Amino acid sequence: KAGVTQTPRYLIKTRGQQVTLSCSPISGHRSVSWYQQTPGQGLQFLFEYFSETQRNKGNFPGRFSGRQFSNSRSEMNVSTLELGDSALYLCASSPYGQGYGYTFGSGTRLTVV
């Protein structure tokens, strides 16, 4: 059974640009969550999608957005990048979310210069 696949693994972008990260969940998993991890703030929840609907949202500015497709694949987009957006972005999938463990991908390391 394939795991959670995140692409790309590494990314370097310039301030002001936008970026799209992709996440392919485990087949059959309908819940996909996104997290940002930085040394200073730790692991912070961005948002969770279930059956193409955003079900939960963390405390991030509107520059951070996401979506989920009918095949459960998910993308997150960050517009107008800032230096502080440099982080490891983790995607996790679960069959339904509540009451089930999450399987995490290896993450996308984003560096904003």
Next chain:
Amino acid sequence: SQQGEEDPQALSIQEGENATMNCSYKTSINNLQWYRQNSGRGLVHLILIRSNEREKHSGRLRVTLDTSKKSSSLLITASRAADTASYFCAPQDGGSQGNLIFGKGTKLSVKP
């Protein structure tokens, strides 16, 4: 959803020793999950314990849950250098349909 608070923040032990990490939370939960993260990589799900369970085992891992004290502990027996990682707990309450809120974790260092 609520955040768990792990304690201690850091733990350093010798290979072969046991490691115990604790997690406290604030309000009633449906389940509590433990995850491990090796440096700079994704998290790995270790154990999910439901609110009506008191103890759960998985290999060298033992998790206990005390809902009256709103706390959980993770015991790793006979630690190995490969257990060196950060460990996070994530309580899930009825209001959290699908998100986990992580604390700062416990950084475990197992010295060979």
